[in-house]
Amino acid sequence: MKLPQRNRDLRNYVLRNDVLRISLYVLWIAVWALSAYSYNTQHATYPDHRKILGWKLALLLAATVISGFFLFRIWKFFTDRSFCGVIERTSLSHSYSAADDPSLIRGIQSGQADFHLKTVLTVRLPSGKRRRIRFVQKEGSYHYYYEGNSIVHFRGLPYPVRAERNDVGYVCAACGRMHKEKAERCDACHYTLIDPIDLQL
Ligand SMILES: [Zn+2]
Known part of the structure; x- marks a missing residue:
């Protein structure tokens, strides 16, 4: 892959x-x-x-x-190896820095609170083996990494991407920023976004 x-x-x-x-x-x-x-x-x-x-x-x-x-x-x-598979289990835990008031979560953009969603995905590979992958989502794209979804993890890139087209959006594999609409590049780090069309599975 x-x-x-x-x-x-x-x-x-x-x-x-x-x-x-x-x-x-x-x-x-x-x-x-x-x-x-x-x-x-x-x-x-x-x-x-x-x-x-x-x-x-x-x-x-x-x-x-x-x-x-x-x-x-x-x-x-x-x-670290690239792999594709189906999410079997997701476990999430979150933490805030700077502020503990949940009403301030919306303040990510204004820098009032720093929200971290620690994510562990258990992924079942086509061979039946299981892999775990850990990363921190800053924005909490809950529906992007969902049980039953096919994802692809690329070696060296922290955020796995959905392998099939979906209506949730596109995640930047380098920085984890979610994009609702299809775009060429991430608007946070400017790396190109991976298009599921290119992932011929
Ligand atoms: Zn990015």
Whole structure:
């Protein structure tokens, strides 16, 4: 399952994120390795057991590699895959920041309240396997992600999109903004919207 030709900018978005994460990871390891090297050269007169050598160096590098793996979400390269399937279960929980007054939810636009709808979808793949996908909806498009709907998740994009035409609207796969009407681009982040017509399933 690949992103449609029309959404080339989204492919670049995913690629850029991948490159950025790997670069930061490599940089992270390099900085720590160089720090150890620099410590050793600045303390060249120290006996070997006071330098960062042997098991100390191995431990430092292992800690760097492991912490960076989580810090830069390198694990996603191993677990995140594109897939399509049917939503079997949705669980939602919400939180607000800035204001707890529900009457202010409407104030998202004016910035009075920041509404977060934490969403977990359990998706059944055609093979019968189940996948879970988590993301945060900012606007709460309740009817877009509904049990029984076919959705497509693209690797590297946080918001899955509906695989079939629907009357609820179009979601931006990059930022999650809902669009009632069909549009070429998202009016929040300006990435192209995925048109279900392009998803030949
Ligand atoms: Zn967007």
